[in-house]
Amino acid sequence: MEADEEQKQLLPRSVPPAPRLDPWLVFLHGRRGQNQTFYSLSENRYHVRNIPNMRRKCFCTSSHGWIVIVDIYSDDCFLLNPVSMDKRQLPSAKSLTYDLCVLSSSPDDPNCIVLFIRNIKKGRVSVTYCHPGDSDWVMQDLKLEEDHTTIERVVCCGGKIYGLTCYYRRLVIFDVGITLTIREVGGENLPESSSPEMCRYLVNMVESCGELFVFRRILLGRFEVSDIEVFKMDFSRKVWVTVESLGDRAFFLSEYCSTSCSVKESGIKGDTIYFIERKDRSLYAFNFEDKNITVTLPCPNVKNHWFEPAEWVLPLV
Template sequence: MESTATDDLASLAASFPLLVYDHGEQPDNSHTLFSVADGSSRTCRVPELRSSRCACLETPCGLVLVADSTSSQCSLWNPQTGEKIALPALDRALPEYCRCLLSDTVSSPDCLVLINDVTQLELLFCHVRGGEEGSAWVSQPYDLGYYTVPESHSAPTRKEICNMAAVQGKFYYFMETVDEVGVLSLARDPEPRLEMSSFGATMPRFDGHAATLGATMSYLLESSQELFLVCLFFLGCNFERVEEVAAYKMDFSKKEWCKVTDIGDRAFLLGPHSFAASCSAGKHGLKRGCVYFAFDFFGVTNDIHIFDLREGTRELTGPDQDVPLPARQMFWMVPVCP
């Protein structure tokens, strides 16, 4: 294993996508960067990742949202080039549990940055490129109702948006049930806001012979301007083994999830907190048509599961054993979309 210290992520641009392992708190925290393409690992001390003032949120398009809690400055950082795009000031700290997505490529005049605050049931968004709408962040609360729980339970719990993907300028997510897909689209009447709509689409079920099917982990993602769903099916309550992995593409004309085993020259990258992204397999040295799943329920391994959708095979990879377990959950840094 190559293990060298660096503070220049641009020198590692050819090794993306990277899995980032965070090993501690200030002032001595460091990160291990593992390239799933070539199997190399490097110790990283990048200012954007180490600063106690800055919080970073990875996005499926590769850019990283960097928010400075002291100055309120906010930007989109390209870790492959070091370039930054200034955003409106953010006058609050980033929530502990949130996700960040871009509605389109940053070159699009209508591209939005969206922060989904899971704990406060609130959406924050702004325009990437100037104009009147780009002068400030807009806060928009939402209400999807309550989870259905037995009467014996105490206070009801509100439903939150956890699983979301951006495709061609719109954000898609699961509504009150997983058999309904929600849509967020920009509206101006006259102030900018996110308009919520939905359509029915039955969630795929495990079609295996076992009757003890337990949990299903579902990931929404964009790939080649299409909306995909990846499901990981588990048997019983055993989260140590994935029984089956399947991918589905949304047929918008039929409002139907259609199972696919051929995703072309793409690789799907899945991680904690419903993070899901797609990139070219051939260009970045990955296995074509595979799902890379980097998440350990119990926090005891650094394993990365690779599932071949066409062949139905699986394998394990990951950094060498001398890489300590991360203090916080790993996260992906993926190649930046042009």
């Protein structure tokens, strides 16, 4: 009886907290990342967990209600649904090296692919991909139309996989057939920034409600964000349109798992961009209307998180 009661107490720590309509901010921390702290913005509350399938793992990307996970200690690679805890095995990550990852759709979709991208050198990328359930990865080297560029960001929008190149910020598309090919979408480059040339930029690309957005964080010095410029792709004209208002949506930017949600459904503040930095425990909220940034420490229990950055995970309720 005592063992059963003890098991009941331990059970909640082995599963994620109840899903909400806004994303969790997930920190991996503790010895070798064995613990996870889930922060909910709508609750303004954090939950500490110890979930076996998340211990000492790398979150490669998260979309369509799933997380692509790699275990750097065992080379295990799989998809994980953080609500049902359903696990879909992927081929071994033993020979996998990558800079970017994208999940094209839910693994229940027969056309779903998991795609890893590595920039070999300027003008060339190596892609590694599979369908969930495949026993092996398919590997290819691809040449970009711009010889002097690399792929900086990748995202799935409208069932298609798009990449954004460095330097001229051109949009490319990965066509999945018998083999995988890459081509430029065409149209205009991402507009130049109006900020001083000495400024540095951090770029994120996010799909939201079937639309494709690019966020350009303008840095003063190494880390201080002074402004965020937002653009949306008009596919009918193949031009980037400057966004003046985010409306009833909030956006969440991170290293690998950027996402968005409706503020009407979630109850959080709209017209806001939330972002985190790689080696920082703070949460930054950029008000898109007045350009002010507020900084909070959402999870004071996290003293020194694992070498992997915190990431946003949006579960499907």
